[in-house]
Amino acid sequence: MSLKKLSFPIFVIVIVFIGAFSVKPTVDSVLENRxxxxxxxxxxxxxxxxxxxxxxxxxxxxxxxxxxxxxxxxGYLPVSFDQERIxxxxxxxxxxxxxxxxxxxxxxxxxxxxxxxxVSVDGNVDDAALPPVPPVPGSFTMHASIQGSxxxxxxxxxxxxxxxxxxxxxxxxxxxxxxxTDANGQAVADTGMLSGTFSADFFYLPEKSYPRGYLLPVxxxxxxxxxxxxxxxxxxxxxxxxxxxxxxGRGNPFSFQ
Amino acid sequence: xxxxxxxxxxxxxxxxxxxxxxxxSGMLFLVSVVAVAGAIWGGLSxxxxxxxxxxxxxxxxxVMERQDMPQDKIDSIxxxxxxxxxxxxxxxxxxxxxxxxxxxxxxxxPGIRLTKYACDAGKHSIEIEAxxxxxxxxxxxxxxxxxxxNVRELSAPVIRxxxxxxxxxxxxxxxxxxxxxx
Numbered sequence: 001m002s003l004k005k006l007s008f009p010i011f012v013i014v015i016v017f018i019g020a021f022s023v024k025p026t027v028d029s030v031l032e033n034r035x036x037x038x039x040x041x042x043x044x045x046x047x048x049x050x051x052x053x054x055x056x057x058x059x060x061x062x063x064x065x066x067x068x069x070x071x072x073x074x075g076y077l078p079v080s081f082d083q084e085r086i087x088x089x090x091x092x093x094x095x096x097x098x099x100x101x102x103x104x105x106x107x108x109x110x111x112x113x114x115x116x117x118x119v120s121v122d123g124n125v126d127d128a129a130l131p132p133v134p135p136v137p138g139s140f141t142m143h144a145s146i147q148g149s150x151x152x153x154x155x156x157x158x159x160x161x162x163x164x165x166x167x168x169x170x171x172x173x174x175x176x177x178x179x180x181t182d183a184n185g186q187a188v189a190d191t192g193m194l195s196g197t198f199s200a201d202f203f204y205l206p207e208k209s210y211p212r213g214y215l216l217p218v219x220x221x222x223x224x225x226x227x228x229x230x231x232x233x234x235x236x237x238x239x240x241x242x243x244x245x246x247x248x249g250r251g252n253p254f255s256f257q
Numbered sequence: 258x259x260x261x262x263x264x265x266x267x268x269x270x271x272x273x274x275x276x277x278x279x280x281x282s283g284m285l286f287l288v289s290v291v292a293v294a295g296a297i298w299g300g301l302s303x304x305x306x307x308x309x310x311x312x313x314x315x316x317x318x319x320v321m322e323r324q325d326m327p328q329d330k331i332d333s334i335x336x337x338x339x340x341x342x343x344x345x346x347x348x349x350x351x352x353x354x355x356x357x358x359x360x361x362x363x364x365x366x367p368g369i370r371l372t373k374y375a376c377d378a379g380k381h382s383i384e385i386e387a388x389x390x391x392x393x394x395x396x397x398x399x400x401x402x403x404x405x406x407n408v409r410e411l412s413a414p415v416i417r418x419x420x421x422x423x424x425x426x427x428x429x430x431x432x433x434x435x436x437x438x439x
Contacts, residue, residue, distance in 0.1 A: 011287035018294045026301040033308035040315035047322045058330045061337050073340045134339050157354030166343065168351040173375030174358075175386075198354075205340060213335030214326055224338065228345035253365040254372070 050214050053222035060224060069229045076232065077137060077166045077205045081106075086142065086202060090160065097155035099148030099196075107141045109201075131215035137166065137203040146196040150174070150252040153196045164236050165202065172198035176254055194254060352378050364401055368394040373427075385428040392416070395426050407433045 064070035078085075083106055094101045146156060153174055160169065174196045210216075218224065357376055365371065373386035389395045395416060403411050410431035419425050 007284065007287065011291065015287075015290055015294055018291065018298065023294060023298045023301065026298060026305055030301055030305045030308060033305060033312055036312045037308055037315065040312055040319065044315055044319050044322070047319050051322060051326060054326060054330055054334070057334045061334060064337075073337065073344065077340045077343050132335065134342060137343065154355070154358050157358065161351075161353055161355060168378075169354065170352070170379055171375070171377040172352060172354050173373065173384075174371075175373040175375075176371070200351075205336075205343070207332070207336050209328065209332050210335040211328075213331040214323065216335055216338055218334065218338045219331075224341060225345075226341065229341060232344055251362060253361055253369070253374070255370060 046220060047214075049222075050219040053219055054214075056222055057218065057224070064224070064226075068233055069226050072164070072229055072233050072236075075164055077203060079204065079207055081140060081202075081204055082165075083140075083142075086165070089164075090144065093159040094146060094148075094156055097148065097159060098152035099146050099156045102145045102147055102195075104142060104144045107143065109139050109141065129215075130212070131217075132210045132212050135205060135208065137205045139201050139203045141170075141199060141201050143199050144197065146198070147193060148196070149192050150194055150254050153194055157196075157198070160198070160200075162236055167200050167202045169198060169200045172196065174254070190255075192252075192255060352376060364405070366394060366398050366401060369398050372425075381432045383430040383432065385430070387426060387428075388419070389424040389426060392424055395424055399428065402428065402430060409433045 061070075064073075087104060090104070091101055146153065148156070157172060174194050177195050213219075354376075358374075361371075361374060368390040369387050370389075371385060371387045373384065375384040376382075377384075387398075389398065395413075399411060399413060402408055408430050412429045414427055414429060416424065416426040
């Protein structure tokens with residue numbers, strides 16, 4: 001075979017070889033690096049924006065702490081148990097309603113388990129690139145008993161629906177306890193006094209460190225969204241509607257009157 | 258000498274010339290293509306190296322910027338934000354005794370007097386103990402409760418006449434969802 005006939009295919013093979021094993025991987029690498037560079041540039045821009053917003057957010061938080069919004073935020077989900085405030089508030093409600101609290105007991109629940117690492121969209125665990133997951137608030141249960149007329153207990157239970165704190169009333173009861181007797185053991189006229197009990201879970205959130213906290217969206221926006229806090233304040237301050245008696249039934253189901 | 262081929266010496270340069278012409282046109286083109294490919298590869302490699310360097314520099318800047326951020330400020334802001342998020346997430350599912358008692362007041366028939374009313378959100382149940390003036394009133398009261406939309410199950414574990422002639426009974430209601438009624 002003559003050199004004339006061989007030379008063209010040989011060079012074509014050489015060029016294909018160079019293209020496939022040198023140029024193509026380099027082109028791929030360039031494309032990958034360009035993509036990486038853009039991603040890093042965006043990340044850098046976000047980090048710079050975060051740095052700019054950090055001081056602004058910190059100042060905003062400091063000023064909010066002295067306002068209604070800040071007080072509500074830390075009152076609704078306190079840093080600690082804050083049980084003295086619960087006792088004070090519930091005692092106040094009882095006194096306002098004409099009822100008497102007999103006893104209060106607090107039971108601590110187990111500390112919530114640590115949360116699992118964040119999982120990215122593609123299912124890989126990549127906790128270095130994702131913001132911290134929201135912490136799980138701790139909780140404790142309060143059991144209390146109360147005494148009073150039906151109207152006073154009803155008024156009390158209406159008040160405790162808005163304690164200005166993250167809580168969940170889990171059970172309550174109203175009961176007529178036996179028959180009252182005088183010193184001689186004789187049954188006395190029905191005084192209408194009832195006993196009530198209730199259980200509620202209260203929540204709190206201790207302060208902790210968030211190593212990747214700067215990845216939270218708030219650092220990008222540079223401002224706190226307080227709409228929900230203002231709604232809560234408005235709800236707590238709202239004057240409750242007067243109960244409208246129905247056509248059927250009775251005002252006090254624990255009495256025949 | 259007659260018959261001697263004298264043209265042999267003069268044909269040799271012509272063959273070389275043909276070979277050189279052939280090499281010159283084909284090879285030159287192909288070598289040029291290879292050279293261009295090599296140059297492109299070299300240029301790309303240089304650019305790739307430069308890009309990798311810029312990526313590394315940017316990453317270093319990101320790390321330094323983050324290290325310069327005061328962690329205590331980040332913590333306090335993140336903590337504040339999580340508390341706001343908790344409020345935004347809505348209130349916990351909780352009983353509303355006022356609504357429950359209001360419904361109860363509307364549902365209790367004349368001739369019935371409650372002695373106990375207990376509601377448990379976790380069990381989705383309401384327990385009632387009461388006294389009635391007759392068995393008929395007890396049945397009417399049970400029927401009234403059963404007609405309520407979210408009462409899934411109603412049972413009466415105890416119904417008995419007491420010493421005063423009244424009917425003592427207890428009712429246990431299993432509710433379909435959150436206890437809103439009665």
